[in-house]
Amino acid sequence: MTLDMRFFPVPGTHPVSTDLVGVRANFHYGSGNVLQQHYADESTMVWTGMSGDFTGVQQTEPTLRVFKTAPAQYFITWYEAGTVATAAHGEVFDQGYPIAVMADFHRLVATAAYTNPREDGGQYFLVDQATIEILEDPQGLIAAIAQEAARPA
Numbered sequence: 001m002t003l004d005m006r007f008f009p010v011p012g013t014h015p016v017s018t019d020l021v022g023v024r025a026n027f028h029y030g031s032g033n034v035l036q037q038h039y040a041d042e043s044t045m046v047w048t049g050m051s052g053d054f055t056g057v058q059q060t061e062p063t064l065r066v067f068k069t070a071p072a073q074y075f076i077t078w079y080e081a082g083t084v085a086t087a088a089h090g091e092v093f094d095q096g097y098p099i100a101v102m103a104d105f106h107r108l109v110a111t112a113a114y115t116n117p118r119e120d121g122g123q124y125f126l127v128d129q130a131t132i133e134i135l136e137d138p139q140g141l142i143a144a145i146a147q148e149a150a151r152p153a
Contacts, residue, residue: 005063005079014075017068018042024136026050027101027110029128036135039064045078053116072106072145097123106145108132 009016020039027035033052039045045064049057061078069075080097103110110130115123134142 007065014067014069016042017066017074019068019139019141020066020074020076022136022138023134023141026133026135027112027130028133029112029130031126031128033128038136039066042066069102071148072104074103074105076101076103103132105132105142106149108134 021041022039024036024038027037029035029052031052033054034050035052035054036048036050037045038047040060043062043064045061047059047061049055059080061080063079065077067075067077077098077100080099097115099112099114101110101112108131110132112126112128112130114126114128116126137143
């Protein structure tokens with residue numbers, strides 16, 4: 001099944017941003033999951049489970065949207081058509097999972113809200129906070145944010 005994706009922009013609201021293109025970062029979540037996110041282009045993210053429930057899982061998400069909400073702050077969202085509950089189980093649950101993340105790349109923290117698959121085929125809703133570890137920053141976004149923050153007001 002192909003997702004019918006719709007977007008209704010309104011002038012003067014949060015703009016779609018390409019600032020994160022090329023950035024690769026580990027999100028260390030309070031749930032114990034460490035998920036590496038690579039923003040491959042303006043609409044594609046590849047995430048890899050580094051530890052926790054998704055260790056060894058890698059998925060490409062072609063529904064990425066990033067909106068700049070304030071300097072160094074981004075609303076990041078995508079839809080997973082299916083995901084894997086745990087690498088050990090290896091079972092794909094295909095109900096679909098919307099993901100929303102507010103990320104502050106100055107403080108290097110994030111809050112995510114998403115549904116997760118249960119082993120019995122159901123879902124649960126999770127709000128999970130994280131610290132962000134930058135691995136790659138080819139456009140120099142993080143350095144620019146640090147410079148801007150260091151300027152006297």
